[in-house]
Amino acid sequence: MGTPSAGQIHRLGRDQLASWVDALLGERKRVFAPVLRRGLRVLRAVERAQDVDFAPGRTRWSPKEFLFPRTETLFSYENRDGVPVLADPPADDVPRILFGVQPCDAAGLVRLDSILLQDPFYARRRELTTVVAIACSEAAPECFCTAVGGSPAGQEGVDVLLAPLETGWVVRALSPKGEALLAPRRGGWETAAAGDWEAALEQAGRVAGSIGRRELPAAWAEKLEQSFADPIWDELARRCVGCSICAYVCPSCSCFDVADEGSDACGSRCRTWDSCSFRLFTQHGSGHNPRATQPARSRQRVLHKFAFYPLQHGGRAMCVGCGRCIRSCPVGMDIHAEVVEVMSGRPEKEAGDVQR
Amino acid sequence: MSSAETAAGPARAAAGTAGPLESPLKPRLMRIVEAWDETPDVRSLRLQPVDDGPPVRWLPGQFGEFSVFGAGEAVFTMANSPSRGEFVECGFRALGKVTWALRDLAVGQVIGYRGPYGNSFPVDSWRGKDLVFIGGGIGTVALRAPLQWVLDHRGDFGEIVVLNGARSVADLCYQKEMPAWAEVPGVHVVRTVDPGGETPGWDGEVGLLPAVFERLGLAPGGRIVVTCGPPVMLHYLFQSLEKLKFPPEDVVTTLENKMKCGLGLCGRCNVGRLFVCVDGPVFTWARMQTLPRDY
Numbered sequence: 001m002g003t004p005s006a007g008q009i010h011r012l013g014r015d016q017l018a019s020w021v022d023a024l025l026g027e028r029k030r031v032f033a034p035v036l037r038r039g040l041r042v043l044r045a046v047e048r049a050q051d052v053d054f055a056p057g058r059t060r061w062s063p064k065e066f067l068f069p070r071t072e073t074l075f076s077y078e079n080r081d082g083v084p085v086l087a088d089p090p091a092d093d094v095p096r097i098l099f100g101v102q103p104c105d106a107a108g109l110v111r112l113d114s115i116l117l118q119d120p121f122y123a124r125r126r127e128l129t130t131v132v133a134i135a136c137s138e139a140a141p142e143c144f145c146t147a148v149g150g151s152p153a154g155q156e157g158v159d160v161l162l163a164p165l166e167t168g169w170v171v172r173a174l175s176p177k178g179e180a181l182l183a184p185r186r187g188g189w190e191t192a193a194a195g196d197w198e199a200a201l202e203q204a205g206r207v208a209g210s211i212g213r214r215e216l217p218a219a220w221a222e223k224l225e226q227s228f229a230d231p232i233w234d235e236l237a238r239r240c241v242g243c244s245i246c247a248y249v250c251p252s253c254s255c256f257d258v259a260d261e262g263s264d265a266c267g268s269r270c271r272t273w274d275s276c277s278f279r280l281f282t283q284h285g286s287g288h289n290p291r292a293t294q295p296a297r298s299r300q301r302v303l304h305k306f307a308f309y310p311l312q313h314g315g316r317a318m319c320v321g322c323g324r325c326i327r328s329c330p331v332g333m334d335i336h337a338e339v340v341e342v343m344s345g346r347p348e349k350e351a352g353d354v355q356r
Numbered sequence: 357m358s359s360a361e362t363a364a365g366p367a368r369a370a371a372g373t374a375g376p377l378e379s380p381l382k383p384r385l386m387r388i389v390e391a392w393d394e395t396p397d398v399r400s401l402r403l404q405p406v407d408d409g410p411p412v413r414w415l416p417g418q419f420g421e422f423s424v425f426g427a428g429e430a431v432f433t434m435a436n437s438p439s440r441g442e443f444v445e446c447g448f449r450a451l452g453k454v455t456w457a458l459r460d461l462a463v464g465q466v467i468g469y470r471g472p473y474g475n476s477f478p479v480d481s482w483r484g485k486d487l488v489f490i491g492g493g494i495g496t497v498a499l500r501a502p503l504q505w506v507l508d509h510r511g512d513f514g515e516i517v518v519l520n521g522a523r524s525v526a527d528l529c530y531q532k533e534m535p536a537w538a539e540v541p542g543v544h545v546v547r548t549v550d551p552g553g554e555t556p557g558w559d560g561e562v563g564l565l566p567a568v569f570e571r572l573g574l575a576p577g578g579r580i581v582v583t584c585g586p587p588v589m590l591h592y593l594f595q596s597l598e599k600l601k602f603p604p605e606d607v608v609t610t611l612e613n614k615m616k617c618g619l620g621l622c623g624r625c626n627v628g629r630l631f632v633c634v635d636g637p638v639f640t641w642a643r644m645q646t647l648p649r650d651y
């Protein structure tokens with residue numbers, strides 16, 4: 001990516017940001033943005049800019065469901081005189097914008113790409129999606145993007161980056177898709193002042209500095225892989241109850257199940273989010289289960305993300321440090337702490353008493 | 357989805373210029389042209405495409421996803437060699453949702469098939485060598501394709517021993533076919549059942565498969581062992597092979613991790629850095645030893 005010239009950075013007032021969103025909606029683009037629903041911050045298709053919550057902070061769920069739906073029909077079938085007739089699902093060709101997601105979530109989509117781009121349904125939606133991320137102006141206690149190569153102003157997977165200034169925003173396209181999104185607007189926007197962009201980056205640097213968690217270097221992957229048979233896993237993961245909420249909130253978890261919904265007369269074959277923390281995920285029809293215990297399943301989640309995947313994908317973890325799994329776990333499992341503990345060979349007995 | 361909606365075809369809500377896409381998980385329709393029981397709970401099917409598209413192609417050891425609409429998909433090895441006609445055969449044990457539904461279907465009915473997936477048995481590298489096929493229970497189904505291949509290219513291979521075992525006489529697969537295998541020159545078929553599983557007229561061996569294998573007194577020396585069976589059988593068989601000093605590179609088996617997609621997408625069959633559906637299911641014992649024990 002070449003460094004865009006200063007002319008390509010613009011400064012927006014609050015109202016201008018809102019009217020941009022309204023203009024996109026007017027062009028019949030689908031805009032998914034953070035909104036507050038009964039006290040929860042979630043991503044939803046919005047109908048007007050007024051509904052968008054531009055405050056910093058993660059959404060309860062990651063944006064992955066807009067590219068990789070929780071459940072999706074692969075095809076429908078109908079039994080006609082004893083012969084099944086299959087039909088493809090209707091095409092969904094509306095361009096969509098993920099507006100105001102966090103940079104870590106944009107990076108999460110790049111992780112999904114590495115697996116799911118082979119799937120035409122995902123690939124079509126991905127092609128139709130433009131990602132407008134907002135640089136984080138604060139980090140939550142569970143955040144650790146900086147530990148896995150990200151940053152509060154991370155650019156990976158981002159088409160347009162918005163960053164808050166003391167008053168208003170700077171906006172910059174980072175990809176041809178982002179350029180295309182901004183091009184029609186530029187005429188009405190003020191060019192950023194010298195130093196605006198740097199000021200935004202400095203702010204992101206301060207946020208990065210507030211993240212206390214240590215780096216999880218890519219070089220750990222091989223040693224982690226070798227920890228497979230280490231009894232430390234039994235201690236570390238004893239608390240996990242196997243609810244799998246960690247995988248469901250995760251922007252980079254991509255496992256799915258395939259099952260039929262319906263009867264033998266008609267129905268559809270669906271793909272649904274799944275998780276390696278469930279016992280049935282690997283249990284054979286015969287009853288044999290390679291991952292018979294919850295610690296074995298918990299280990300799979302950590303090692304897939306921090307050992308197996310990076311060893312096959314140029315050292316990048318299949319985790320972007322969004323912290324959602326830590327925030328949502330009912331028993332306080334902490335994937336960052338688990339990695340550190342395995343590497344140091346020292347399980348901590350108390351959830352809150354972890355050397356970070 | 358209501359049946360009225362299905363009959364009319366799915367509503368084209370947001371149809372654009374690019375049109376609908378086809379999922380790689382969408383199966384081809386196959387008609388059951390023959391079906392027979394191997395044992396009280398193992399059934400074989402012979403299938404032919406409903407359409408007149410190209411014939412189904414596969415290599416010995418590859419597998420497919422077979423589906424009953426409304427019940428779902430199940431993974432089976434193609435049980436016949438591609439050198440045997442234009443049909444696909446599978447053999448399955450009825451033990452759950454899909455396999456029960458499949459068992460209830462009759463000749464003429466239509467199921468889904470997609471594949472072939474995975475790697476295959478390295479039959480070319482076996483040329484000129486002696487072979488031992490060791491199948492336990494339903495595991496023998498996975499050995500039938502490479503065995504048929506070898507029998508169909510008999511001149512390319514050395515001495516062939518087939519060791520087919522089961523819990524009891526009734527549970528032994530391919531009883532009708534074994535005599536024909538044994539008639540091929542240089543092919544030696546040994547049938548065995550677990551102690552207590554024999555019937556009064558039983559004229560085969562009695563004993564656990566690994567023990568019976570040891571009794572055969574086969575020396576390693578360039579002999580390839582091809583085996584498939586339940587995890588516990590493989591565990592003891594590997595102990596026997598180790599004792600007899602068979603080199604791990606000369607022992608080939610299949611892993612049967614649970615699978616959903618067959619394409620390396622769904623994550624289900626992950627073992628360490630590999631996905632069994634793409635990198636397997638055929639592994640040498642040597643390669644298995646490099647994997648974490650996650651199978």
Ligand SMILES: Cc1cc2nc3c(=O)[nH]c(=O)nc-3n(C[C@H](O)[C@H](O)[C@H](O)COP(=O)(O)OP(=O)(O)OC[C@H]3O[C@@H](n4cnc5c(N)ncnc54)[C@H](O)[C@@H]3O)c2cc1C
Pocket residue numbers: 280284285286419428429430431432433434447448449450451452453454455456494497498611612613614615637
């Ligand atoms: C490479 C490979 C090759 C294989 N080859 C063969 C072969 O040649 N022959 C053979 O017999 N087997 C073979 N197997 C094993 C075979 O795939 C399984 O035995 C088969 O998939 C079992 O399917 P099932 O639906 O009948 O069983 P189930 O155990 O019922 O499982 C199927 C799925 O349905 C779900 N399910 C089942 N029942 C219920 C329920 N009541 N409620 C909710 N969910 C339910 C399960 O959670 C599971 O996800 C092979 C496996 C692999 C990986």
Ligand code: SF4
Pocket residue numbers: 239240241242243244245246247277298325328329330331332333
């Ligand atoms: S780690 Fe926590 S959130 Fe994940 S499955 Fe275990 S208990 Fe549930």
Ligand code: SF4
Pocket residue numbers: 108246249250251252253305318319320321322323324325326335
């Ligand atoms: S593993 Fe946890 S911290 Fe990492 S990306 Fe997934 S939800 Fe976020």
Ligand code: FES
Pocket residue numbers: 614615616617618619620621622623624625626631632633634
């Ligand atoms: S079966 Fe889906 S990844 Fe192997």
